[in-house]
């Protein structure tokens with residue numbers, strides 16, 4: 001059986017298995033599900049899991065930037081629609097389709113990234129408004145960054161930087177980074193008081209941290 005992250009939720013009533021485009025698996029289950037039921041569920045799903053992982057493995061490693069490309073948008077999957085035409089680049093979302101109009105590939109890529117950055121800023125702000133009162137601290141400034149290797153950081157001056165690629169991971173993992181960086185406003189290190197504070201704000205942080213780490217190794221776009 002391949003590796004998977006188990007997410008228990010009090011709100012959930014049914015078992016649900018997700019495989020994202022990087023091949024990372026998440027099993028979402030009701031809080032009280034027994035291990036035996038989880039194993040039975042996974043056994044029943046084994047052929048589907050095998051087929052899906054095989055298909056992902058055969059797919060090219062780096063997604064080709066082309067019309068029809070599947071993109072993650074938090075918990076949703078959306079599809080790229082490319083329109084090459086002269087003039088100012090434009091991005092417009094229509095349901096699960098993301099229309100990008102631009103003169104060439106470079107400008108289309110730049111427009112897409114800009115659109116994701118704006119979405120990241122918007123989403124981050126809403127989630128910081130949610131988490132800041134729980135942590136009891138608010139950042140002085142929020143910066144949307146684009147490093148390949150970091151999800152977020154917090155400067156001694158109180159600036160929280162967040163990677164726009166957080167838009168490519170599920171919402172609860174984006175939330176983890178928000179809570180993590182806000183807790184650095186209290187404890188600017190990774191020692192015990194920091195984790196205690198984070199555990200108070202987000203009791204299941206350890207689970208989310210592991211899931212994010214798994215995805216991080218495969219992140220691209």
Ligand SMILES: [Zn+2]
Nearest residue numbers: 180184189190
């Ligand atoms: Zn940290």
